[in-house]
Amino acid sequence: MRDASPQTVFLKDYTPPEYLIEQIELNFDLDEQHTLVRSTLSLRRNPQSQDSSAALTLLGEELQLVSIAIDGRLLMQSQYVLGEEALVVHEVPQDRPFQIVIENTINPQANTALEGLYLSSSMLCTQCEAQGFRKITWFLDRPDVMSRFKTTLTGDKSKYPVLLSNGNKVGEGELENNRHWVSWEDPFAKPCYLFALVAGQLECVADEFVTMSGRRIALEIFVEKHNVDKCDHAMQSLKNAMRWDEETYGLEYDLDLYMIVAVDHFNMGAMENKGLNVFNTKFVLARPDTATDSDYEHIEGVIGHEYFHNWSGNRVTCRDWFQLSLKEGFTVFRDQQFSGDRTSPAVKRIEDVNALRTRQFAEDAGPLAHPIRPEAYIEINNFYTLTVYEKGAEVVRMLHTLLGAAGFRKGCDLYFQRHDGQAVTCEDFVKALEDANGVELNQFRRWYSQAGTPVLTVSQQYDAEAQQLHLTIQQSCPPTPNQPVKASLHIPVKLGLLAADGSAAPIYCNGSSQAEITLNVTEAEQTFSFAKLPQQPVVSLLRGFSAPVTLKMERSLDELAFLLRHDSDTFNRWEAGQQLAVQVIFKLIDAIELGRPLQLEPVIVDAYRSVLLDSGGDLSYQALLLALPEESYLSGQMAIIDVEAIHQAREFVKKTLAEQLQAEFKQLYVQHHRDESGSFDAGAVGRRRLKNACLSYLSKLENADVYHIAEQQFYSARNMTDQLAALSAIVNSNHPAKARSLDSFYVQWRQEALVIDKWFTLQATSSMPNTFATVQALMKHPAFDMKTPNRVRSLIGAFSQANPLHFHAQNGEGYRFLADQVLALNTLNPQIASRMVTGLAQWRRYDAGRQGLMKQQLQRIVATEHLSKDVYEIASKSLA
Ligand code: 0A1
Ligand code: ZN
Secondary structure, three states: OOOOOOOOEEHHHOOOOOEEEEEEEEEEEOOOOOEEEEEEEEEEEOOOOOOOOOOEEEEOOOOEEEEEEEOOEEOOHHHEEEOOOEEEEOOOOOOOOEEEEEEEEEOHHHOOOOOEEEEEOOEEEEEOOOOOHHHOOOEOOOOOOOEEEEEEEEEEOOOOOEEEEOOEEEEEEEEOOOEEEEEEEEEEEEOHHHOOEEEEOOEEEEEEEEOOOOOEEEEEEEEOHHHHHHOHHHHHHHHHHHHHHHHHHOOOOOOOEEEEEEEOOOOOOEEOOOOEEEEEHHHOOOOOOOOOHHHHHHHHHHHHHHHHOOOEOOOEEEOOHHHHHHHHHHHHHHHHHHHHHHOOHHHHHHHHHHHHHHHHHHHHOOOOOOOOOOOEEOOHHHHOOHHHHHHHHHHHHHHHHHHHHHHHHHHHHHHHHHHOOOEEOHHHHHHHHHHHHOOOOOOOOHHHHOOOOOEEEEEEEEEOOOOEEEEEEEEEOOOEOOEOOOOOOOEEEEEEEEOOOOOEOOEEEOOEEEOEEEEEEOOOEEEEEEOOOOOOOEEEEOHHHOOOOEEEEOOOHHHHHHHHHHOOOHHHHHHHHHHHHHHHHHHHHHHHHOOOOOOOOHHHHHHHHHHHHOOOOOHHHHHHHHOOOOHHHHHHOOOOOOHHHHHHHHHHHHHHHHHHOHHHHHHHHHHHOOOOOOOOOHHHHHHHHHHHHHHHHHHHHOOHHHHHHHHHHHHHOOOHHHHHHHHHHHHOOOOOOHHHHHHHHHHHHOOOHHHHHHHHHHHHOOOOOOHHHHHHHHHOOOOOOOOOHHHHHHHHHHHHHHOHHHHOOOOOHHHHHHHHHHHHHHHHOHHHHHHHHHHHHOHHHOOHHHHHHHHHHHHHHHOOOOOOHHHHHHHHHHHO
């Protein structure tokens, strides 16, 4: 918990470690409440350190010291100082390597923060990133101290038949009193944040992968017994990822064994511990009747992400935590490429951009905005953000665009070759890309240090006589905390031109003609001219969303409808439809605010009709074209967010489209509805997506026919995608069988925690009246548990972050509720508590009344005693 004034850590203060730990031998005597740790460290002074003090400072928190010895001699209390956060040994040998042996105890059962060693159901497991290792034993807990680990686990054979750690198993044996031990050795030096151990009653699902050089790798997924039948997809995903990284980056796995363990209690998605990934069950377990198609896709994405970290993160790691995006931005980019290749690149790109624009853009425009390489933090766990991950991936993507696929690959090869086994910086990454390609990326580097979403304002001027088009692009970036003035960035802007018949108009540049080019926008204002255009073309700009920016360009509804019909760039085709809907919805919002009657623009009805009639092959893509912009995206476009008007206008469009295109929606629904058990292939997934998109529209009609369709689908579904889509249609309408369907779903799935999470989320995100009362009642439901992060996210997180209408109720009940939960979580799990505070961070975007109410709750949080650093940092920065 927080001391009087929590300390800020600055990037500018980085200095190399004073000591190095070449090897660590860890012995665990495992017990739920009283685990004994013996750690033997082989240390020496770091020749690179300028510091000359003879003291050694080891970091440790919440540990009970038993004994400490140097080179075999026990230390007396006068020889060290034991503080809340560190153990300082006054004098250690300076001129030779030395050994320290520390014995301490820890209590995993009391560890509800889920950092360090903790209990999840009946298994013991660890989470060490970012700074959890110091809750296991005293150590130089920083990523630039890389050590070889040898770990021996001892425990009761019945409680802990399976004992796992990083690397290869090198020994095991039986002991008296039904106890046993297993030793593990990891040949690769690593920072302690990649250490892991797992002990429990686990079943192993095993397979094998043969690498490109012909090595046989054993693959093992460990789960609790009742989940053995839900591992096939994760295993297949792992093999797909291993093959993909060989083919795409030339990177091969390095150990003989790759293990994944699925745990019920986990603060994040998963963790890339060397050779022993620990996963949230949500990203491992899938069976067609329990997991949706999106779940299947997320599992493959996260399995890929953790696997890709073996190179981008583990073999080459971060020098310090300010460099987090070095591994995370790069690895997210890699997992996005992988998922795109595995499913549909067009659909994957749209989903990623949608998430970026609705969530990361809000972060970048609010009080918590920071560069992808932050310069200061109070609690590093607060910086596992959308900015570091998702915007970080966009920055890597832009490098890929600027260098081309082959140049990017050359740069990555050099990066891995040059820095294998090292802890490095974002600068080292950019430098490797530069050196491999003989280019200079100086201006581009500003993306690492500058926060905020740049705005591109584009105007066009067509000169019929000269047959020329002039595009003027201005860039600007709004101020962000501590960065009032921004410098110009290097922004790659992909461009295509469309002729009147929808075909590509050639772009003449440097003597040759191309169908698409990338403009290098580098100045505050630049004009690009294009010749030999006998007619004014329609401009398709920022294709593929080639940079994480906001594009401002005057467009008529007809022009957008034209692009929606003809743009050959799949991203921009979708984007045209989105912007069309945005314009239509905003006109309606104006009408609502002025008290005028609402009328739907016919152009959107025609546009949607064409989409409904043109199946074009990729049904998932077609379903995306039908999806209206989310309320959170629309909020991002408003100076003062009018939650009710946004909801009302969007609902009006959805309902009116459903009324006017009823026959088309119904026809498509019927065409694609099958009674299938659910196979995860692109055709079946696309059919389900499209059919359920139609159902969602049709359910707005609120008639007996549609009620019947939804209920029929709910009861006959043999896969979770269809069952959940039907339940969602029921819950978000006035369906007479709502209560019965929810009860039936609960009874059917009460044994499956991940399905029950969906049941909570569906109710928490409902836009129907009485949702707040339902949420309050669900907090008291026997299946709700504040100590299980997935459950907290499924109810409190879903309500506060995905139900704008009810969370932002004018009377402030949603805000008060959230603050109550944050304070309750603060003592149990600070990481989860601080994630929940972000629901209040955007308070400045609302009307005066709501601002006051949100601020009041933030102030109440900050004024609370014993606040964790995590919550303090987010709440106080939100108020600043
Ligand atoms: N490195 C992991 C994510 C992760 C980060 C922090 C954690 O605890 C604070 C846990 C997991 C990844 O990117 O997958
Ligand atoms: Zn990661």
